[in-house]
Amino acid sequence: MDIVVSGIRSTGNLHLGNYFGAIRNFLKMQHENHCFFFIADYHSLTTHPTPEDLQGNVRQVLSEYLACGIDPEVATVYLQSDLPEVAELYLLLNMNAYIGELERTTTFKEKVRLQPENVNAGLLTYPVLMAADIIIHKAAKVPVGKDQEQNLEMTRKFAKRFNNMYKVEYFPEPVPYNFGKDLIKIPGLDGSGKMGKSEGNGIFLAEDADSIRKKVMRAVTDIGPTEENQNMSEPVHNLFTLMKVVSDTDTIDFFLEKYNNCTIRYGEMKKQLAEDIIRFTSPIRDKILTIHKDKTYLGKVIREGAEKARASASKTIKEVRDIIGFKTF
Numbered sequence: 301m302d303i304v305v306s307g308i309r310s311t312g313n314l315h316l317g318n319y320f321g322a323i324r325n326f327l328k329m330q331h332e333n334h335c336f337f338f339i340a341d342y343h344s345l346t347t348h349p350t351p352e353d354l355q356g357n358v359r360q361v362l363s364e365y366l367a368c369g370i371d372p373e374v375a376t377v378y379l380q381s382d383l384p385e386v387a388e389l390y391l392l393l394n395m396n397a398y399i400g401e402l403e404r405t406t407t408f409k410e411k412v413r414l415q416p417e418n419v420n421a422g423l424l425t426y427p428v429l430m431a432a433d434i435i436i437h438k439a440a441k442v443p444v445g446k447d448q449e450q451n452l453e454m455t456r457k458f459a460k461r462f463n464n465m466y467k468v469e470y471f472p473e474p475v476p477y478n479f480g481k482d483l484i485k486i487p488g489l490d491g492s493g494k495m496g497k498s499e500g501n502g503i504f505l506a507e508d509a510d511s512i513r514k515k516v517m518r519a520v521t522d523i524g525p526t527e528e529n530q531n532m533s534e535p536v537h538n539l540f541t542l543m544k545v546v547s548d549t550d551t552i553d554f555f556l557e558k559y560n561n562c563t564i565r566y567g568e569m570k571k572q573l574a575e576d577i578i579r580f581t582s583p584i585r586d587k588i589l590t591i592h593k594d595k596t597y598l599g600k601v602i603r604e605g606a607e608k609a610r611a612s613a614s615k616t617i618k619e620v621r622d623i624i625g626f627k628t629f
């Protein structure tokens with residue numbers, strides 16, 4: 301039985317990338333392991349939401365987690381900001397996190413490029429807070445998508461550094477985890493890169509059928525194959541990658557064969573892909589709508605989750621304070 305931690309920022313609705321990168325793996329693990337799943341609401345402050353937006357997003361994301369099947373009876377579901385111990389561990393880890401290594405992380409460099417007007421210290425130390433989230437429960441496994449690989453590498457570095465510095469074997473070095481063998485990257489509909497919340501290329505779990513159809517029909521493709529068994533361009537490969545997660549094998553084989561013998565009509569493929577996505581998301585969407593209305597239930601989940609998560613976090617922080625040498629008189 302491993303300790304497993306995963307989280308998602310509360311910056312907007314969950315999309316297929318979040319589901320297939322993180323949630324699906326978590327669902328498979330929650331019954332056999334000691335699992336923590338949290339909403340990273342401290343992390344979301346790097347984008348400066350209003351109090352109303354912050355609250356609304358947290359409620360939405362929580363409803364979405366639960367609608368996907370994360371079971372608060374077996375896993376501990378909580379809000380990051382309900383654990384002051386995480387903020388304390390973040391402070392302690394920051395003392396041994398170096399500006400140079402933080403500046404070199406890909407996600408930070410990307411943020412600097414995309415939003416030069418808001419390069420705040422929270423963005424720089426994002427991987428430190430993420431490490432605190434994970435090692436506060438002494439987790440061994442972290443179900444995440446491919447995009448979080450480097451952050452996990454940093455987590456291992458910070459855990460190891462702490463152990464070396466205090467000559468202890470206290471924190472395990474957690475590994476990113478995917479049920480299949482490789483970490484997953486779900487592509488967007490714009491032809492390149494990953495599906496993201498802010499890239500405008502995503503399909504959301506709570507999205508209605510018409511909107512999904514429109515988005516998929518507008519997805520980027522190419523002029524079509526001109527030779528048999530031709531290598532696929534990135535946009536077309538991306539459509540097949542999406543098909544692989546939502547469609548039946550027969551459907552995928554059908555369109556692959558058509559691609560390989562140059563008879564494929566992308567319009568037909570997109571129509572099928574849209575229907576398969578809708579078939580997958582619509583039961584989740586229905587549950588989201590129901591759960592979102594039930595404020596009493598949501599409140600209960602969060603209060604009970606906070607209590608369980610704090611029991612684990614406060615044990616760690618007490619031991620960490622001891623190791624560091626903060627003695628109480």
Ligand code: TYM
Nearest residue numbers: 306307308309317318321322340444445484485486494495
């Ligand atoms: P976030 O909110 O960007 O994404 C949440 C999870 O979804 C995965 N994901 C994807 N997987 C595959 N393909 C995609 N296109 C895709 N887009 C997103 C992410 O890999 C992630 O697993 N830093 C984290 C939140 C976080 C966290 C943590 C995660 C904070 N502390 C501790 C795990 C453990 C983030 O920004 O995820």
